[in-house]
Amino acid sequence: MKGDRKYIILFLLPTVFLMSVFLYYPFFKSLYLSFFRTKGFFDKRFVGWDNYERLFTDKLIGEATLHTLEIMLYVIVFQVGIALVLAVMLDNISKLQSFYRTVFFFPVVISGTAISLLFVLFYNYNFGLLNTIITNLGFERVLWLSETNSLKAVAIPTVWHYVGFYLVLFLTAMSKIPSDYYEAAKLEGISGIQKTFKLTLPLILSDIKVVITLAITGTMKVFEFVWVISRGQNGTEVLGTYMYKKAIVDQNFGYGSTVAIYMVVFGVLLALLANRLLKSEEITY
Amino acid sequence: MKKASLILLSVLFVFSMFLAACGNKPEVKNNTPGNQVPKETDVKEDPPKKDVSLRVFSTFGGTDAARESFQGALDEFTASNPHVKINNDTMSANDDGFRTKVNTDMNTGNEPDLLFYFVGTDAQGFVDAGKVVPLDDLLNEDANWKNGFSPSALENVRQKDGKIYAAPLTGFYEGLFVNKKLFNDNNLELPTNWDNLKKAVETFAAKGIIPLSVPFDQSHYVIEHFILTAAGPEGQAKGLADGIDPNWEKGFAAMKELYDLGAFPKDAATIDLGMASNYYGEGKAAMILEGSWAFGGFTSQEVKDNTTVIPFPVVPGGAGGGNDVIGGFGTGFYLSKATYDNADKKEAAIALLKHMTSPDIIQKIATANGGTPAANVEITGLPQAQVDGFAMAANSASITTPVDSKVSQETFSTLRAGVQQVVTGKKTPAEVIQEAKKIEDENK
Numbered sequence: 001m002k003g004d005r006k007y008i009i010l011f012l013l014p015t016v017f018l019m020s021v022f023l024y025y026p027f028f029k030s031l032y033l034s035f036f037r038t039k040g041f042f043d044k045r046f047v048g049w050d051n052y053e054r055l056f057t058d059k060l061i062g063e064a065t066l067h068t069l070e071i072m073l074y075v076i077v078f079q080v081g082i083a084l085v086l087a088v089m090l091d092n093i094s095k096l097q098s099f100y101r102t103v104f105f106f107p108v109v110i111s112g113t114a115i116s117l118l119f120v121l122f123y124n125y126n127f128g129l130l131n132t133i134i135t136n137l138g139f140e141r142v143l144w145l146s147e148t149n150s151l152k153a154v155a156i157p158t159v160w161h162y163v164g165f166y167l168v169l170f171l172t173a174m175s176k177i178p179s180d181y182y183e184a185a186k187l188e189g190i191s192g193i194q195k196t197f198k199l200t201l202p203l204i205l206s207d208i209k210v211v212i213t214l215a216i217t218g219t220m221k222v223f224e225f226v227w228v229i230s231r232g233q234n235g236t237e238v239l240g241t242y243m244y245k246k247a248i249v250d251q252n253f254g255y256g257s258t259v260a261i262y263m264v265v266f267g268v269l270l271a272l273l274a275n276r277l278l279k280s281e282e283i284t285y
Numbered sequence: 286m287k288k289a290s291l292i293l294l295s296v297l298f299v300f301s302m303f304l305a306a307c308g309n310k311p312e313v314k315n316n317t318p319g320n321q322v323p324k325e326t327d328v329k330e331d332p333p334k335k336d337v338s339l340r341v342f343s344t345f346g347g348t349d350a351a352r353e354s355f356q357g358a359l360d361e362f363t364a365s366n367p368h369v370k371i372n373n374d375t376m377s378a379n380d381d382g383f384r385t386k387v388n389t390d391m392n393t394g395n396e397p398d399l400l401f402y403f404v405g406t407d408a409q410g411f412v413d414a415g416k417v418v419p420l421d422d423l424l425n426e427d428a429n430w431k432n433g434f435s436p437s438a439l440e441n442v443r444q445k446d447g448k449i450y451a452a453p454l455t456g457f458y459e460g461l462f463v464n465k466k467l468f469n470d471n472n473l474e475l476p477t478n479w480d481n482l483k484k485a486v487e488t489f490a491a492k493g494i495i496p497l498s499v500p501f502d503q504s505h506y507v508i509e510h511f512i513l514t515a516a517g518p519e520g521q522a523k524g525l526a527d528g529i530d531p532n533w534e535k536g537f538a539a540m541k542e543l544y545d546l547g548a549f550p551k552d553a554a555t556i557d558l559g560m561a562s563n564y565y566g567e568g569k570a571a572m573i574l575e576g577s578w579a580f581g582g583f584t585s586q587e588v589k590d591n592t593t594v595i596p597f598p599v600v601p602g603g604a605g606g607g608n609d610v611i612g613g614f615g616t617g618f619y620l621s622k623a624t625y626d627n628a629d630k631k632e633a634a635i636a637l638l639k640h641m642t643s644p645d646i647i648q649k650i651a652t653a654n655g656g657t658p659a660a661n662v663e664i665t666g667l668p669q670a671q672v673d674g675f676a677m678a679a680n681s682a683s684i685t686t687p688v689d690s691k692v693s694q695e696t697f698s699t700l701r702a703g704v705q706q707v708v709t710g711k712k713t714p715a716e717v718i719q720e721a722k723k724i725e726d727e728n729k
Contacts, residue, residue: 039693039728041388042410124560125552126495126569145555230555231502233705248385250695252728 027264030257038253051258061259064242065266067151071238072219074155080215083163084208087170088196101171105164112161116228119157123229150234158225162218166211173207174200209278216274220267239263337633338370342390343401344383346375350581351653358646362637369633391416396621398634399641403616404442404451405690412444417619419448423635433644438659441614451617452642455656458612458678459506459576459687466591467494467571476572478598478607483546489571490547497548498570501705503558506574508700509611509687510597511536517604518683524691525725529718532604537707537714539600544708554705577655577674592670594677610681614659615690618642696725
């Protein structure tokens with residue numbers, strides 16, 4: 001073991017380098033910038049805790065947090081839920097399994113922006129696909145992205161985009177379950193729905209936990225769907241878009257960095273909370 | 286194991302120092318002021334010319350109407366100067382991303398050799414940091430080049446310190462684009478005053494035609510015009526730095542008045558500028574507030590043929606004269622200091638700069654993008670709508686740069702965010718302007 005140490009370090013180095021350049025350096029730089037009032041790229045003035053004071057009195061950040069949490073709820077319930085249902089169904093068929101897996105995984109490969117642009121054309125009030133269909137059927141046009149609907153409308157592609165990813169994770173987890181469990185169950189006379197609820201799901205519980213944690217942290221980063229479909233208007237502003245607006249559009253990097261730090265702290269807290277709530281014993285086969 | 290982590294830590298530390306050093310390098314350069322007198326180069330042309338590669342960054346890409354003319358102008362230069370290779374680096378001006386790109390480039394020692402960018406507050410940062418060279422001396426040395434520009438264009442691109450850093454190419458104007466055919470078909474008079482505008486809005490709204498195609502989020506042109514006519518050119522030019530002009534409120538109040546009449550698209554809250562322009566360009570909307578660059582984007586030929594441009598009418602109680610126009614020469618070519626100091630590149634870069642801003646090229650670009658040329662050249666063969674636009678700018682009582690060049694970016698975003706709040710009655714105009722004023726003060 002002792003002699004391996006230098007190889008361990010050698011092989012870790014590239015990752016350490018990449019992580020420090022693209023993760024730790026920007027993070028600490030953000031922390032540093034959050035104490036400044038910036039004006040474009042060339043002017044900055046130390047303001048102490050001003051940005052944090054603003055953060056805690058900013059009504060918009062509260063709204064953005066709530067919207068993010070709402071999307072998170074949809075993601076946990078529907079994204080993880082649908083992925084689980086599909087995984088169970090796919091696990092039970094023998095023919096065409098890989099075909100369906102590929103089909104369901106496909107949206108993950110498409111960039112979020114492309115999907116969003118697609119949905120812009122679905123939702124558009126004047127010549128969107130949905131409104132064209134319903135006007136052809138003789139109904140009145142619907143304002144899909146209204147003040148009350150927008151967040152749900154944005155959540156649909158967000159949920160749809162990553163279902164396939166979690167599906168594949170679940171399928172892999174299910175394939176790891178040794179087949180003698182099922183054989184034993186069969187001998188005991190357990191089949192169908194019961195098999196799923198009493199055997200499959202409990203055995204992949206730790207994977208479900210991981211997926212929920214992934215879903216929670218993933219939702220903190222939601223950006224492109226909101227940005228492209230509704231531009232953060234009509235009650236769809238989420239933390240990602242708010243930070244972008246402050247930092248990049250307004251070029252107030254100080255406050256933008258403060259929002260980013262808030263996102264990191266909030267995300268870590270949520271993930272810890274989720275881990276605590278979902279605590280379960282590890283299962284070894 | 287402890288030793289290993291120590292080594293790791295020290296490696297990390299070394300890397301961060303290395304990074305810090307990278308970050309600071311360009312700042313050291315700032316200390317040398319950027320206004321040295323350019324020396325006459327003694328050696329000229331005698332030795333065979335070295336191969337030079339120049340990067341030109343501009344927004345003449347993507348769907349820009351002048352993209353091909355711009356590329357053509359660059360090709361013309363490389364054809365007569367085979368030793369120069371040009372990297373035509375472009376980014377669309379439709380979003381704010383290119384500002385970030387330009388500022389990051391300028392801030393990290395990755396300056397393009399020639400940069401086509403805004404003048405005024407947008408450029409103040411890198412001008413103050415000495416990243417670009419003032420062109421005054423170069424202009425004075427080369428009378429031929431200087432006389433090619435129209436004097437008013439050169440005056441327009443002066444920075445606050447009185448120097449010219451950007452060589453102008455084409456200017457712009459903004460106004461109310463009107464679909465004449467829709468007005469004729471509905472027996473309406475052109476919206477030259479507020480009452481006509483209101484009547485038109487009511488008529489179109491009743492017929493299911495979008496009266497005024499406007500996005501709430503990217504409401505730049507809306508705010509610019511409503512505030513211009515509400516506060517007048519002087520009231521607008523003051524910005525918010527030294528107090529609030531009470532007339533600004535009237536601009537926002539007028540937006541609400543129009544909204545209540547059904548003037549804006551139903552989905553105004555979530556569409557972007559591109560979609561708003563699309564509604565007008567497809568003939569689904571009767572009016573749009575846009576700039577001279579917008580002509581190329583209208584898809585329907587019928588709309589193109591029937592478009593005219595007029596000044597936005599004065600909002601109720603506004604201080605504007607009714608014939609004020611937003612426009613000017615808001616962009617130009619910057620020559621980076623790093624290139625100017627690089628003996629290999631300097632000559633080629635200056636030659637390219639002169640070529641790109643020669644009357645000939647200015648004429649070609651202006652013909653393509655419908656902008657006002659920065660040189661005294663005749664632009665012929667333009668569609669009627671663009672001729673109308675030029676006439677509007679030429680006959681206007683005043684031409685001022687838009688209000689977003691008078692306030693900080695964040696202040697302007699606050700005004701933009703206020704549009705939907707005001708028209709839907711969630712906030713009063715006074716509240717929104719107070720909020721913007723607060724941001725402006727914090728930004729001083």
